[in-house]
Amino acid sequence: MNPFEPLQAPILATFDGLTEEDLLFGPSPKLELGDVALGTFKAAKKLGMKPPECAQAILAQVTFGSQVLSVQATGPYLNFKLDRGVIAQPVLSVILDEAGEYGSNHSGRDTRMLIEHTSINPNASPHVGRARNAMYGDTLVRLFRFEDYDVDVHYYVNDIGRQIGLLALFVDDIESMTFDGVLQAYVDANQKAEDDPEFAKQGYEMLAKMEEGDPEVAKKFHDLTDLCLKGQTDVLARLGIHYDQFDRESKYLKDPRLDTVVAALEEKGAVFTDEDERLVVDLSKIGHERDEGRFFVLKRANGSSMYGFRDLAYTIDKMEQGADVNLQVLGEDHKLYAEQLNLILKAAGKTSPETIYYAYILLKDGKMSTRQGKVVLLADFLDEAASRAGEKVETQCADLPEAERKAIAEKVAIAAVRFAILKVNPNKNVIFDWESSLSFNGDTGPYVQYSCARINSILRKYDGPVDCAVDSEFPLTQDAEWALVMKLAEFPAVVAAAVENRNVAPIGQYALETARLFTTFYHDCPVLIAETPALIRARIQLCRATLQTQTNALSILGIDALERM
C-alpha cells in the first residue's frame, strides 16, 4: 500500500532516471509544515544537484494533481499539504478489503521453511529466560506463516546425556511421577552424585547402556524425557506455542551420515585422537583462524559421543528434509559452538541453517540462576499476572460469566509476558522486572489490547455492520485521524522489514505506536456522536481498519486482540 503514489507519479514522469526508491516520503516532523514530506537527498545525487536545488527544481517543474493543496520547499525537503480524505480513502479501502491478510506481502508463497526453536534441556521448568527462545521462535513462525511460508516447526529433544542418566538411576517409579516430581528428583540426584562418586559413575554407565541400545534403559530414558517434555510443552502451550515435530537426540546416536563427515575431516587432516584417547577435530585445518575454540571434541575416551557429534547428524538431517529455508533460534552462548559446527559441515560439503541469536534475560539484581533460586518461572509469572488481571476484569466486566472473565485475564497475562520480551531487539539483554511487567500500564501488551477493546466497544454500540466500501469523498480532516491513517499504511513495510531482518521487535513497537495514535484519536474525535452521518461512517471505518491492522500485528506476536477487558 503506497499512499504516496499520487505524489510520486508526476515526479517520476517529469524527471528521467528517477525510481521510487529515490523518493524518500515520510510524515512531516510537524503537521504545521505539511502532511507529508519528501527528502530529496537520493534524487539530488542521481540528478547531479544539491538537495535544496533539487527540491526547488521539483517545485518549479512538476505539476501535481488536485490531491495536493500546496507544496513548499524547506531546504532539502518538500512539504506537501494534501486533501487528506482522498489520500486516506484507498488506504482504508485496502485494509478493509484484505482484512486478515492486510500487511502480508506474501513473500513466502511456494517456499518451505524448517525452523527449530526452544529445544531446552528436559530437566528444567521453562523460566522467562529460556522462554525468550520459545517466544521469539514462535513469533518468527507466526510472522513467516503470515507471509505465506509453509513452515514446519521442530523441537530438538535432548533425551540422552548425563543428566538423564542420573535421573534414570535415581527414579524407580516413573508411572506415578509428576513433572515437578522429576525436577525435584533431578536436584536430589545431582546432590547424590556429588556426595557419592560411585553413584555418579553408575550414571555414566546408564548413559553407556543407552548408547549400546539396552532396551530397558532406553525405555526408561524415553519415559522420563516424555514426562519432562509434556510438562514443558504444557507451559509453553499456555503461551500459544506449538510444535509440528519433536526430534529425539537419541535417534542420531549412530547416524551413518556421520561416517562421511569423519572421513571428510580425515582427508583434510583435521581430525585426530589426542593423548587422552578422545576423538578431536582441529578446526584450524578447516578455516578456524584463532586459537580459542580451535578444538572440538567428537567422542570421549570410552567411545561415547559428545552432544556436538549428534548435533552434526541432526543438522544434516534437517538440511536434507527439502526445506527452502532452514532457521534455528539459539542463545548467544551458542555462537562459537554453531560456528564450529558450520565449519565442520562445510568441510564435509554440507550446508548449515541460518541462525538467529538472542541475548540473555537478566534480572534487576543480576543474572538468573537456577541454583540460587533466582529465576522467574514462566508458570509462576503467568499465574501472578492472570490473578492481577483478574481483579481488574472482575470490576470492569462484572456482567460477564466467570469463565469468560478468567479467559480474558489469562489472555492479558499472556500479552504481558510475550510483549515484554518481544518488544526488545533480540541482540540486547532484556532486564526483566517483575513489578513493571505486571503493571499493565504504558508500553505493554495489555495497553495495546486495551485500545482494541475500546474499538470493539465502539463497534458494538454502532448500529449495524461496518460497510467496507469507503466513500471517495472521505471526510477526514483532524490531525489525529491523519496521523493514524498514515501509521496504518506503514504496516506492510514493517512486516517486510521484519521478514528481511528476521527481527520481530519492530512489530511490537509498531503496535504500540498505533495504539497510542488510536488513543489520541479516541480522545480527540468522537465517533458515534460525530457531526454528520458521513463523518460517523468514516470514523467507524477508520476504527474498523485500525482494529484489523492491530489484530494482524498482535496475531504475529501471539497476542489476542480482546473484545472486552
Add this chain to the structure above:
RNA sequence: GCGCCAGUAGCUCAGCUGGAUAGAGCAACGGCCUUCUAAGCCGUAGGUCACAGGUUCGAGUCCUGUCUGGCGCGCCA
C-alpha cells in the same frame, strides 16, 4: 588474554540501515471521568547519544582506539 554483542533521560526501551529541533513508557510534578472502557488523555521537568579521535554537505547511526556490561573460548547439553 582473544572473539562476538551491547552502552541513548534517574529506570526500561525506540530511533525506519547517514538526513529537519534525538522519541516513548515508568518514576516526579500539574491538570482531565453526568460525554464511545481512567489498563486512559493533556501538560511540565528531565540528554555532552559511555569517552576520545576520524570519515563528509550532514554522525546516536559508519571507521579506529579506550572504558563499562553481557556471552563464549578441549571429554556440559
